Amino acid sequence: MLSLFDKTTDRSTFNILVVCTGNICRSPLVESLLRNELSRLPVQVSSAGTHALVGQPMHAPVQKIADEFELPDPGLHVAQQLTIGMLKESDLILAMDRGHRREIVEMLPRVSRYTFALREFARLADQVSNEDIAIRSGHSSLDLLRGVVESVAQLRGTLPLLDDPSQEDVIDPYGKDQATYRLSVGQLLPAADASARLFNDAVGEI
Template sequence: MRNSFSILTVCTGNICRSPLAEQLLVTQLRNIPEITISSAGTRALVGEPMFATTQEIAHSYGAETTEAHRARQVNETLLESSDLILAMTRDHRRAVVELSPRVTRRVFTVREFARLAEVTTDDVLASEIARTGESPVDRLRAAVKAVTLSRNILPLLADRAEEDVIDPYQREKKVHEASAQQLTPAVDAVVSLLRRSVEGAL
């Protein structure tokens, strides 16, 4: 069993949304050394850097390592070594599951996971943690299981598009900003849930 908890963010080209999500998560979770974070694309522009406007937005949120990013293609090995997969849209989530059906219970759109995290109570979280172990990695994996259970109580959205983060690729800066405004609160909710599982007195 790996002694780290791996988060993978996924979009299409791996130069806008998923690397921004990766950078936001890295910035907010850097003090939990057991967590590793990376990104990939379903049709990646392999080897390309993060889009310049996305880098600018990432820097505005405190990211520091954007220049090192290079796009890579998602694959089955990468998916199956991830404990939590955060897709930017329902189409990305579907592509991930088609590529590796075994990760179905670990893949969510990032906005879906955020909604689930907000209705996952401390009692449910504590119950799942009690079934696993007390190490940070055990607690983080238990948190994903607890969120999965919350799928049973979360009502469907009237507009399913609200589960997606809009694609800003080759669009004007205001679309990049609107995409980031959808993404950042979702990332905040993911971070909050993971911190509750590791740091909270459950």
């Protein structure tokens, strides 16, 4: 039924992987946001960088923003390098921009089917209904979560092209001023919220 996922697993969790460059700004913030908003679902959220500053904590300006949102333990984050093993274990991969998505697919082409730029996923998610998800899934929480990704993936290529394709990217604020950090958050926050809302609505009261 869920042809998007050709791997079999006995896992009881749905794994979301968030990817940026250094894994100290954008991806750990989205990781924390999604973990917080999906806390009642059987979802595991992690993050990594394509060129990670391995071992580094969340960048201080981003941690300040995370604290403002009262996200759980943002200070515990430790940057890690993206690996093929992480990609293989993921049910959904959310990249911070189109360049990251390209790098991910080059590492493991088969994950292209469930790898999206975050803002791309959110734009498509707005067009998905619970009926769409139900058609493509079973009745367990894991089935429904995978059904969300299946439904979003089916919409690729069906929406009008953006006048500016960079609107699907989240700007990299690293090393820039506080205004750029706020701009980056202003791009990723609505996208993370829209993505989380779709998953929560799909699972409902199950």
